[in-house]
Amino acid sequence: MDINKDHAAIDIKLAETLSKKFKTLHYPSSKECCIYRVPQSQRCLNPSDYTPHIVSIGPLHHGNEELKAMEDNKLRYLHHFLQRTKVSMPEFVASIRKKEARLRNCYAETIDIESDEFVAMILVDAVFLIELFLRKYKGDFRTDDDPLFGESELSFLGIQMRFDLYLEENQLPLFILNELFDLAKIATYGDIYSEISLITIIRFFFSKDSSFLPIGDTNLIDxxxxxxxxxxxxxxLCLRPSSQSRDKRRFNYQNIPGIKELHQAGVEFDSGRGRSQSRLHITFENGRLIIPSFTAFGGRTERLYRNILTFENMQGYPRYFNDYVALLCFLIRTPKDADLLIQNGIIGLGDSERMSSVLQSLKKSCIMGSDFQYANVVTDLLHYCKSEWHGWTATLKQNYFNTPWASISVIAGVILLILTVVQTVCALIAL
Known part of the structure; x- marks a missing residue:
């Protein structure tokens, strides 16, 4: 027996087996790829923040037993959607089939779902989103048996479900929603979609979520x-500043002072209300730290922010949102820091203790890189805080002029002191 020949045959067979696997590999187009599985190292720290609780959208959580309760409602939505248009279901299916390769390329991993099931899933999930936005936009589209809409605009179930729509692993490419909605509008029963576009209904939906979405101006959606x-x-995209350079110098994050420390050094705080600008546009001007106002952080905000941070990093975008959250984490270390921003109208009323806790938790999801878009802001703040004059005037204001009555008392005391001195001088002159 020739052992070497046997090994050679085995090696050739093994090589052929590996070569066959090349044919099944998924090579997503870098241009199309935009939906990722959250890395396990991140997911294991906060698994529920990356996992849909009510509804699955797209293939990454498709078939999840815990989310199947919403599948029948998706089919009801598809049924009602088709009843309003003269476009047949086979036409919708054919439209998606033509885009199947492009849709699959949007996902960073191989989607192990056969073609028919994949196309059907995309149709059902895409129409579910379109129909949800339509029903939110206009009550005429709603039905009495819809569990997502009660007497109010959304039922409790609907409110819980909407947070699933912003998860990194629960996304559908917008282009397919746009194509299906435009296809439905080609021939309808009446003018039900007159002056309605996908942008219109998405902008409206986002505006109703403005309490926790960090978009300051929903018109940016257009x-x-x-x-x-x-x-x-x-x-x-709505958050990214129109023009803001990133400082390439090495930066020490530990130097960032907290809000209370800045307050004691004489820094004043302003929400910049009335200015049309990005939520991320934090500046320091003439002793005033301008932080565009936002709602206090809670569990839902934490969940959303984690997913934005993850996507921004995995998509390879400049880390504008990452730096924004990182700066807030350092500025708001304690509930007292949050309280000062609440008093100055920068943070909407909320639980300051919960907020500082959430931010310190989010800090673990931030990347502390060498470049930091707020490096100049922090440098100017540190320079300002070093001035003893600013600290002295701040102490005077905070301890002696913090209320109108305190100011009156100080002024009265000064006047009394001056009069006493004048009286004393006059008495000495008379001698």
Missing amino acids: THFSKAKHFLDLII
Whole structure:
């Protein structure tokens, strides 16, 4: 027996087996790829923040037993959607089939779902989103048997479900929603979709979520919609500053002072209300730290922010949102820091203790890189805080002029002191 020949045959067979696997490999187009599985190292720290609780959208959580309760409602939505248009279901299916390769390329991993099931899933999930936005936009589209809408605009179930729509692993490419809605509008029963576009209903839906979405101006959706790959991408595009350079110098994050420390050094705080600008546009001007106002952080905000941070990093975008959250984490270390911003109208009323806790938790999801977009702001703050004059005047204001009555008392005391001195001088002159 020739052992060497046997090994050679085994090696050739093994090589052929490995070569066959090349044919099944998924090579996503770098241009199309935009939906990722959250790395396990991140997921294991906060698994529920990356996992849908009510509804699965797209293939990454498709078939999850815990989310199957919503599948029948998706089919009801598809049924009602088809009843309003003269376009047949086979036409919708054919439209998706033509885009199947492009849709699969949007996902960073191989989607192990056969073609028919994949196309059907995309149709059901895409129409579910369109129908949800339509029903939110206009009550005429709603039905009495819809568990997502009660007497109010959304039922409790609907409110819980909407947070699933902003998860990194729960996204559908926007282009397919746009194509299906435009296809439905080609021939309808009546003018039900007159003057309604996908941008219109998405902007309206986002505006109703403004309490926790970090988009300051929902009109930015119109500006960035054509470039957005999905909902999470649309949020990031609306947040990115129009022009803001990143400092390439080495930066020491530990030098960032907290809000209370800044307050004691004489820094004043302003929400910049009335200025049309990005939520991320934090500046320091003439002793005033301008932080655009936002709602206090809670569990839902934490969940959303983690997903935005993850997507921004995995998509390879400049870390504008990452730096924004990192700066807030350092500025708001304690409940007292949050309280000062609440008093100055920068943070909406909320639980300051909960907020500082959430931010310190989010800090673990931030990347502390060598470049930091707020490096100049922090440098100017540190320079300002070093001035003894600013600290002295701040102490005077905070301890002696913090209320109108305190100011009156100090002024009265000064006047009394001056009069006493004058009286004393006059008495000495008389001698």
